[in-house]
Amino acid sequence: xxxxxxxxxxxxxxxxxxxxxxxxxxxxxxxxxxxxxxxxxxxxxxxxxxxxxxxxxxxxxxxxxxxxxxxxxxxxxxxxxxxxxxxxxxxxxxxxxxxxxxxxxxxxxxxxxxxxxxxxxxxxxxxxxxxxxxxxxxxxxxxxxxxxxxxxxxxxxxxxxxxxxxxxxxxxxxxxxxxxxxxxxxxxxxxxxxxxxxxxxxxxxxxxxxx
Amino acid sequence: xxxxxxxxxxxxxxxxxxxxxxxxxxxxxxxxxxxxxxxxxxxxxxxxxxxxxxxxxxxxxxxxxxxxxxxxxxxxxxxxxxxxxxxxxxxxxxxxxxxxxxxxxxxxxxxx
Numbered sequence: 001x002x003x004x005x006x007x008x009x010x011x012x013x014x015x016x017x018x019x020x021x022x023x024x025x026x027x028x029x030x031x032x033x034x035x036x037x038x039x040x041x042x043x044x045x046x047x048x049x050x051x052x053x054x055x056x057x058x059x060x061x062x063x064x065x066x067x068x069x070x071x072x073x074x075x076x077x078x079x080x081x082x083x084x085x086x087x088x089x090x091x092x093x094x095x096x097x098x099x100x101x102x103x104x105x106x107x108x109x110x111x112x113x114x115x116x117x118x119x120x121x122x123x124x125x126x127x128x129x130x131x132x133x134x135x136x137x138x139x140x141x142x143x144x145x146x147x148x149x150x151x152x153x154x155x156x157x158x159x160x161x162x163x164x165x166x167x168x169x170x171x172x173x174x175x176x177x178x179x180x181x182x183x184x185x186x187x188x189x190x191x192x193x194x195x196x197x198x199x200x201x202x203x204x205x206x207x208x209x210x211x
Numbered sequence: 212x213x214x215x216x217x218x219x220x221x222x223x224x225x226x227x228x229x230x231x232x233x234x235x236x237x238x239x240x241x242x243x244x245x246x247x248x249x250x251x252x253x254x255x256x257x258x259x260x261x262x263x264x265x266x267x268x269x270x271x272x273x274x275x276x277x278x279x280x281x282x283x284x285x286x287x288x289x290x291x292x293x294x295x296x297x298x299x300x301x302x303x304x305x306x307x308x309x310x311x312x313x314x315x316x317x318x319x320x321x322x323x
Binding site: 026027029030033034037038039041042045046051055058059062063066122125126128129132133136139140151155156186 | 252
């Protein structure tokens, strides 16, 4: 009972904040920002392998979300705005990647500045994360772009199939089939590396991530 | 396969699913970003909307001018110019006209 009430209150708050934001209430949007910034930030990091770039992308995602708020209708049962935000993030990151490719030299300068400017105690851990994530992305980039997206949204960000469908703008069945194909491709990659990985092991890993 | 070799050969699937744990933004950055976002949100939207509408109107006017120029060029070619097959002139006019319209209508969308 208590659990139901807690969930219900959370749901109401998220949907209510969005309604207020759509009506132009910037403070309500600020609360949504605080609520989802970390998830979007980490989602962006897992796409870029660069914490500083992820932070810039996260800020851009929320700015785009603010500008386009009137076009969005929350359709999930819990009326969470997160799936849509991650969908925006995918597009923002794609656009940024294009710009990045056009200005590789500028990116190198930004990277150097960001490493110097980050005085957090966990700087070493963040640098280690970036190296680790770069290794992962090198493997994942062997997959078709659509499978990369579904992997990021469902396996890494932990969205359900329904939420993943919203984030990717495709039917739920497409999310399932793309995830299945991504798993198959990963198994092929793994086999090519000399490993024998069972289907259930890959499926379990994805399901564990989704919670 | 011996153990050291097995360790060296990283399992692709394990690597893909073992993403780094989530982290918070660096201290103070969340507040800073929130402040910047709210400042941007507080900017009068009318100005941006007006600029966008103005750009669209100018785009359509330029497109109409291009269409008129293409039509004039095509007519000139047909009436006064050397013997050019009518089909080629029509194709040229259609492609150029369509391109000018598409250049106005199409915008790279940041969101779906």
